[in-house]
Amino acid sequence: MTEEQTMTSKDTTLKTASVLAFERKLNPSDALFFSGDWHQRDEANAWVPVALREKSIRGTISNRLKAKDQDPGKLDAAIESPNLQTVDVATLPADADTLKVIFSLRVLGGTGRPSACNNANYQAKLLRTVQDYAETQGFSELARRYAYNLANGRFLWRNRIGAEEIEVRIQHLVQGRVATAWSFPSLTLSLRDFEVPDALQADLQAVADLIADGLAGTTHVLLQVTAFVRVGAGQEVYPSQELILDKGNSKKSRTLYGVKGIAGMHSQKLGNALRTIDTWHPVASELGPIAVEPYGSVTTLGKACRRPTEKCDFYNLLDGWLLKDKVPSLDDQHFVIATLIRGGVFGDAGKD
Template identity: 40%
Template structure:
């Protein structure tokens, strides 16, 4: 058998497509109704703050340091919070689960695609259930709320689908962020829906609402926009909104849903799952947990070049397929 190499052109479409998430203000007692929720609008916050971050040359010059400390640090940016009569944040988005794992969206090497189709078909029959459960678990635990989950008194998640007679309801705190899967009955039902979307021709669209009981008037955390070449003296923090409603980026929701990688070598030390990335990159920590031996491309080629369905462990197969679900451009030379 000829050793396969990566095609020069290889790409996979994303299979989990969350929408942007809109943010509303209301009260916990009204989480079972849609009538009492008020769209949250951004507002400007201007503060006269204290400078506390200096270059080393300033720290070495006592006179200049004292001069700069005496100057105010004028801060101007977007902010958002609950109405002062409301105690609960509602976050709403939809999630589309798309099939098509059986073939790349683009591949210019016939031999590669032929072997890929054979291997992935076998995996979908036996292994996709594990990934579906992990994605379902990250919906149930409300990981996608990010800072809006931290310190909340109560967090409830509801999931609707056309096949359900009533919504699936989860108490997020019953599902620890340190774990990645569960045999909880409602998690299993949700996992079956996700598995159906990934493995069959039936499209699946979920409607997801999360309720976080933060306290009256509490600050909430929309996504922050990246601003290039910000002008000094202008607004320095720009938050995301849609049609005037505070919101979270679909990319941020997606990152939370794919935080299922507890197969990387250092997990026994960190005890923290990371998002599915080709090299296990965690930018907040400045670390890439997957070396060139257990990164996505290395494991994919090792799997495809192995006889039968061996070559890599089941955990490595889960990681590889999770990367395919994540999607991306993976041709030779692409990174």
């Protein structure tokens, strides 16, 4: 082979685009919190917004002390100094026993089509690969898991813990009107797996089929999701907590998220719950489902479940699939496509 042929061969070798970005295909709105009575779930006018309010509290020293501070005299002095805090709280009124959480979810088509890509050959190969997946597997398995996480109320996060009853209602909106509606008793659906009771199979499959059609781009899908959580009159509820970057200017030790004074939950937190479908990672038997992330990040545990050294992270799987024609296992294919649905910036600009 001549030098010119060798250079031509190298030039035609497929490489990852240095600019590669995908828009997320599951777009939840922020969720808003309302309060009311469990037996008035069908009465729209019976629900009032959950307001945020401040509370000033006097805490005690409870943090782990350094060795030099464990002297009894120093400890007594520290305890005598009150730990004063101002925090945001959100509670149900004394005459309301149920939290109502409502948000909308838009499902977009065009899975696998980058919003930005500076390598035409790479984009063409990517689109062919995703198209092959869509034709052979479809989006049914991923859609079923997304639908399951709507039905089981995973998006409620801490509000789900200890609830006496939870009902999730899902409505398909067409031109602003309810075309179809489903209702699920969420506590009958586990957070550890995706097994569906026989009585709920048909309804859950109907929601999954709708989401799959939306991901495939064959229909416009807008869902309205409403959860009713019976936690008890006057009980505290848990909106999102704001991240205060400039803590030096903050007068509160905890700031909760609100929309025009109404307690709410960030769309990012809802999205994280919806994509908690990854049971294909190496430690699934121990942790159960985790959110779809390129490295399987679980921030609450400070752990990455998909390490590059084990070749099971998104980048190794995607590069093997596209650049080396090494088709991943079906489970890993689901993970790769779910990461594309998640969206993000995945270019190779920083690679030497």
